[in-house]
Amino acid sequence: MxxxxxxxxxxxxxxxxxxxxxxxxxxxxxxxxxxxxxIFSLLPFGFNATKKIEQIIREEMNAIGGQEILMPLVNPADIWKETGRYYSIDKEMSRFSDRVGRDMVLAMTHEEAVTDLARGEIDSYKRLPLLVYQIQTKWRDDPRPRAGLIRVREFTMKDSYSFDVDQDGLDAQYAAHYKAYFRIFSRAGLPVIVVGADSGMMGGKISHEYMYLSSIGEDTIITCPACGYTANRQVAAFAKTSYTEEMKPVEKVLTPECKTIEELAAFLKIEERQTAKAVFMVGTFINDTNGEEEEKLIVGIVRGDLDVEENKLQNAARANALRPAHSEEILAKGMVPGYGSAIGCAKDVLVIVDDSVANSNNLVAGANEEGYHLLNTNFGRDYSGLVADIASAAAGYACPECGKPLSSSKGVEVGNIFQLNTRYSESMNCCYQDENGVRKPVIMGSYGIGVGRLLACLAENYSDENGLSLPISVAPMQVHLVSLVKDAEVGENLYKQLTSAGIEVLYDDRKESAGVKFADADLIGLPIRITLGNRSLKEGKVEVKLRRNLEDTFSFELASVVEETKALITRLEQELEEAVVETEWKKA
RNA sequence: CGGGUAGUAGCGCAGGGGCUAGCGCACUUGGUUCGGGACCAAGGGGUCGGAGGUUCAAAUCCUCUCUGCCCGACCA
Incomplete structure (x- = not known):
């Protein structure tokens, strides 16, 4: 070029x-x-880099038996109605109708489309296992796109879908992806960690996310430096101390102006852990068959020294969505904001109690009366509810595996893997016949990688004060040929030699000053820079620099530039290959 | 969807009821320079986001609206 x-x-x-x-x-x-x-366009450099990333993905997906397909971005709404997601997903999915009024959607993922495909192709257990994948555009009308390519509405995603007869088969495909993803990210040069994750709108149970740790990330990752435990904060567990003692009788006390746990603990001269905190949310529950919404007040109770993790609460409540409750809604159910507890609340309130509360005694809780709290409340004796882990993990808390202190960091999710099981095959009747002629739903998995997001993370990771410096596996081209000599012929010849040897060359043949050319080369950051200047040409040489280390200059003989450049490219590629991470999935 | 902020040349910005709307970079032409974002000279480029209103007069004031960005809600 x-x-x-x-x-x-x-x-x-x-x-x-x-x-x-x-x-x-x-x-x-x-x-x-x-x-x-x-919404972004990819220009030649961006598109080239994207194609390189996609090629790595293709190779690794093919290596685990994937067959590449391409499914439509536009889906008839019918299949989304079959799985209920037409109703349970809100405005994030864009809908329209075609000329004769059929409901259509823009696919935000392709479980429905692939399950529809599969139910037509899969009939017998003899056909399984199968794995298909595609690299396709998704549209998700995110309420707040931001941070460049990190969080966009239209994006390219590699999504693969596995089909198996049983859990063992799914585990095998899941494990294959687990490993292949590490290979993909390390071949691209992106350092990632894998974390246990929430399966969110996808349904299913087991899932992992691949995280690039960076301050630009929007997810919070909880990790244990001691034993390696990692999880997204949305689901991260931690070891909670229980404080059991003999139950004492409830006692009502005047606690004026004590609307927060901090004020309450200070006023009563007790520790925050001796209190119970109530968080009021309204959950939306959606009937998958008719799409009717109903709302229900949810009270989450955690011990005063902890915070509620809304995602955990939502999962425990099996709610479709949560929002903070308004004061009137709380009062209508017999509770008082600021002085609230589940004690004496209306029967149709969904009470979810963190195990920290269930395992502690004599906590101070709201009296549901302005200005009053109750001493010595005990779950089970004074109120009841569903016990679950709804507390948010944080840095410093004890690791659930080894008890050492956890730490937290920010991360960008660049890939995820989900065990869907029969979430889609059942609702869409995608079945196979087993050896005994019995129809059974196919066991499915789904696995995604955000291609553009991966590029964005690479750009973030491989840049310095002068510009980009992408690894050779994903750089848009391999060599930047900078000509500083007036005589165009030398440059033209070299450009032809290099390109005809199959080397990808960006040839700066512009009539620009050296400073401009170097600054642009730094900014674009192709891994190898060959400079043609009078200084070295006199000696029959060209200057060579690696973008990742601009300090070091070496030279190639003009007569052997092609061979030496090829060797250098091979060396850089090998470095990346040698750094490829092989990590196995161990089923818990 | 709530809060904030901003839309003026391709990009970054200034101007803030009055006459021909500016600056830097980029762009065009000519010349000089030629190894780290050169210099001189001459140019081209604008319905001041849109609609409506106030006024003798609107980029400037008012109303509505659209769009971008930031914070939050939200997010496979």
Whole structure:
């Protein structure tokens, strides 16, 4: 590619809103351009890098038996009605109707489409196991796209779907993905960790997320430095101390102006752990068959020294969505905000009690009366409810596995794997006949990688104060040939030699000053830079630099540039191959 | 969806009832320079996001609206 003919140009200043380094450089180097909120075009560099990432994904998916297919972005709503997600997913899914009024949707994922495909193809256990995948556009009308390519509305995703006769088969495919994902990310050069995750709208049980740890991330990851336990905070467990003692009688006390746990503990001169905190939410429950919504007040009770993890609460409540309750809604059920507890609340309130509360005695709880609290309340004796883990893990808490202190960090989810089991095959009647002629639902798994998000994370990880420096496996091209000599012939010849040897070359043939060319080369950050200048040409040499280390310059003989460049490319590629991480999944 | 903020040349910004709307970068032409974002000269480029209103006069004031960004809610 000649830079004089390149479609994109570099920007000296970052467009407004480019707040992270990676995003800024992707824009300035001409990889991407924004069209609307959460909607981006890929320019030649960005598209090239994307194709490289996709190729790595293809190779690894093929290696575990994946067959590439392509499913439509536009789906008839019928299949989404079959699984109920047409009703349970809110505005995040865009809907429209076609010319004759049929309900249509833009697919935000392809479980429905693939299950529809599978039920037509799979008839016998002899056909299983199967694995298909695609690299396809998804549309999710996120209420708040942000951070460049990290959180967008239209994006490219690799999604694969496994089909098996039983749990063992699913486990095997899950394990294969678990390992393949580590290979994919390490071949691309992105450091990731795997965390236990919530399965969210996907349904199913076991799932893991692949996280790139970075301050630009929106997920909070809880990890144990001592034993390696990791989980998304949404589901992270921790060891809770229980404080059991003999139950004492309930006593009502005046506690004016004590609306927070902190004030209450200070007023009563007790520790926060000796109190019970009530959090009021309204859960939406959706009937999958008719799509009717109903709301229900949920009270989450945790010990005063802990916080409620809303995601855990939502899962424990089996609610479709949660929102904070309004004061009137709480009062209507016999409870008083600021002085609230589940004691004496209306019967149709869903009470969910954290095990920390169930395992502690004589806690101070709200009296459901303005200005009063109750001493010595005990779960089971004074009120009842569903016991679950609804407390939020945080740094410093004890690891659930080894008891050592946990730590927390921010991460970007770049991939995930889910065991769907029969969530989709049952509702869509995707069945096979077993050896005995019995029809059974296919056991499914689904596995995603955000391609653009991966590029964004790579840009973030591989950049310095001068620009990008992507690894050779994903860089848009391999070599940046910078010509500083007036005589175009030397450059032209070298460009032809290199490209005809199969090397990907960006040739800066522009009439620009050396400073401009170097600055652009730094910004675009191709891994190998070959500079043609009078200084070295006199000695029959060209200068070579690696982008990742601009300090070091070495040289190639002009006569053997092609061979030496090839060898250098091979060396860089091998480095990445050698760093590939092989990690096995161990079923708990 | 709530709160904030901003829309003026391709990008970054200034101007804030009055005459021809500016600056830097980028772009065009000519010349000089030529190994880390060169210099001189001459140019081109704008329905000031949109609609309505106030006014003798609106980029500027008012109303509505659209769009981007940030925080929150939300998020496989």
């Amino acid at each position: 000649r830079m004089s003919r390149l479609f994109s140009k570099t920007l000296r200043e970052a467009p407004n809103g480019a707040d992270s380094k990676g995003y800024e450089y992707l824009l300035r180097a001409g990889f991407i351009r924004q069209l609307g909120a959460g």
